[in-house]
Amino acid sequence: MPLPMGDMPWPPPHLKPALDAMHAWDTWWSGEPDRLEALYGGTSGTGPDPKRLQYSSGMLGRLARWWWGTPTAPGERRTKVHVPIAGDLCSGSADLLFSEPPKFTVDDAATQDRLDALSDDGMLATLQTAAEVGAALGGVYLRPVYDKDIADRPWLDAVHADGAWPEFRWSRLSAVTFWKVVRKEDGQVWRHLERHERGVIIHGLYQGTKDSLGRPVPLEDSQATQGFATVVNDQGAIETGYDGLDVAHIPNQSSRRWRKDPTLKDLGRSDLDGIEGLMDQLDETYSSWMRDIRIGKGRIVVPNAYLQSMGPGQGATWNPDQEAFAGLDMLARADSSGQLTVAQFAIRVQEHKDTAEDLVNQILRSAGYSGQTFGLGGDIAVTATEVVSKERRSMTTRGKKILRWRPALAHAIEALLAVDQAVFGGGITPQKPTVEFEDSVQEDPLALANTVDVLRRAQAASTDTLVRMAHPEWDDTMVSAEVERIRQEQGMAVPDPMQSGALP
Known part of the structure; x- marks a missing residue:
């Protein structure tokens, strides 16, 4: 199927459930409190009832009933605390897979030498980034790219799953269209579509709006795509030099929520899928803990006469962080001892700590990891056998992910070698390598x-x-x-x- 020839809703409507879920996972992964409040509708209230959305039915009401969906009361500052455990999960997943570079071996000696040159430290950094993105969004794509003005060799590039329109046949990727916004002006949106099919890449530029793709326009109309205008053929395509599809799709884990959807079932599942509620409760627990510390500060309740006057008609102020008072201008009275009241609230440290630790353990267990992988249980020196025993759940999850990464990575390397031979020459024989993952426990x-x-x-x-x-x-x-x-x-x-x- 070629690129769209006319206007259509964008992104494609059948991808909306997946893109909405990826948006939620990406928000947790980013760790930005402002985005979490915007996602769940927990912005500061401006009306008489800032919690009115929590009584609504449907998806809006369900989101608003999350703790991050609780609006901040008018006149109060936001005191919500976010624990970035989602970022720790995704980066920990990448560390388990690519803390050390994988080993690629082929039969031909010349091809092996060239492969060793291509698989440098830059490739390892790309694979680490791709693994973290895949753990967050449920999948990632690898494609070979090159630019003769930058380097004398091609390299692998990772494409995020929320910018791809994949097509599967028998659970295998048969074609994929990547898109990105290259320009916004006066309500108009220019998108670059890059469709990968067997042996070719088709480029197109479209001028539309926020929700529609719009009409195709010449590639020269955007600085981001004008370089492709000189290398594409009459059909807007570039031959890759590889006989198959030059893109590899790596699903993070088997999908749960879309298993009956024929268009989405092969997209993969995020490590964050199903634990959003637990992460929301963890943030609520830590915020309650910090609230105890905040209101647990010693306070001295005083009469209005003790406040610092701001002048006639300007009222008076009181510094809540003032620890001691000296030289108060007041008349000595027999009952002056009753005019100062000390308030000191208890800080429930152990209760909050136990709750937070239990939530963290449940989050890690639901995501498929052991607490030892993330430093829980101390840093006591143990043997490798003991480490594997304590991190058995993490090692099992790592093994399942390797089952998906190994064939996809071999396919991506074969495509990389084919592009290298077609563009840069060198007399190598492109072939699918044997991929060996190093042991993560020494x-x-x-x-x-x-x-x-x-x-x-x-x-x-x-x-x-x-x-x-x-x-x-x-x-x-x-x-x-x-x-x-x-x-x-x-x-x-x-x-x-x-x-x-x-x-x-």
Whole structure:
């Protein structure tokens, strides 16, 4: 299907449920209190009943009944506190996957050398960002891009799920259209649409409004797209040099809420899906805790005569943070001791702490992670086996995500190599690599050395096996060199008498 030829609602109406959910997840992920209040309608009240929306029916009423949907009373400052646990969840998910770079291997030596040059630190940073975005929005897309004015090689680029119109066939991505707003002026909106199909990328520029795509206009009409005008063919397409679709889609986890929707069921599920209410209650708990601290300050209740006068007809003021008073101008009276009342409220520290910890544990458990992954339980040194045992739930979630990342990443790397060959040459043979994710838990060196020593004394493993066990990051050349050095040091490097010709 080509790009739209005429006006249509935008974004496409069938994507609205997914885009609305992504907007909510993105708001929690951003950690901005202003956006949370705007999402749930909890802005400052201006009418006689600032909570009137909470009595409404439908979606508006349900959102307003959230704690973040409670408006701030007129005349009061906002005292809501937000705990950015959503950001911690998404970044922790990315750390579990890409704290270390994955290993890509292919059969052809020249292709391997070029792949090693392409998979530099920049690719690791892109994969970390993509993993965090995917955990927040439920999925992410990877595509190869290049610009000869910037670099002499292509690189992978991550596209967020809330800017994509995907098309699936048998749960496999068959085509996708990316869009972004490139210009806004006088109520008009210019959008750049980039459609990826098998072997080609089609570019289009549209002038419309906030809710409609509008009409197609020349690519030269926008500075953001005028560069494509000189490289596209008569159909507005660019050949990728790759025989298949050059975009890889990585769903975060299996979708729950859209499993019966044929157009949305393959989009994936956010780590934040289903825990929004718990995060709302966690913010309410911390805000209550801070409120206890705020109103727990010692106060001295005094008569009006003790207030600081602002002048005739201007009233009087009282500094609530003033800790002591000296030199009060007053007449000594027999009952003056009863004119000062000290107010000191209790601060319920333990109750709030226990509630917050229980909510955090429930949030992590519902999202599929162990508290140990996020520093709960202390930083006591333990072995790698103990770490895996305590973080079993996180490791299980990591394994499920790797099942989706490994084939998609292999596809993206194959497309990257094909684009590199088509655009920059080099004589390489594009092929799908083998992707290996590094172990996120490193073995304690002392425990590993003891294991190697026991195996050596038991003669249960060869020198080559022991070296590989002690240095899993080494390649075959480094392992062979180390084995040879060990043989030389131990005097085992002697010629075979059967091969020396010494015997008759």
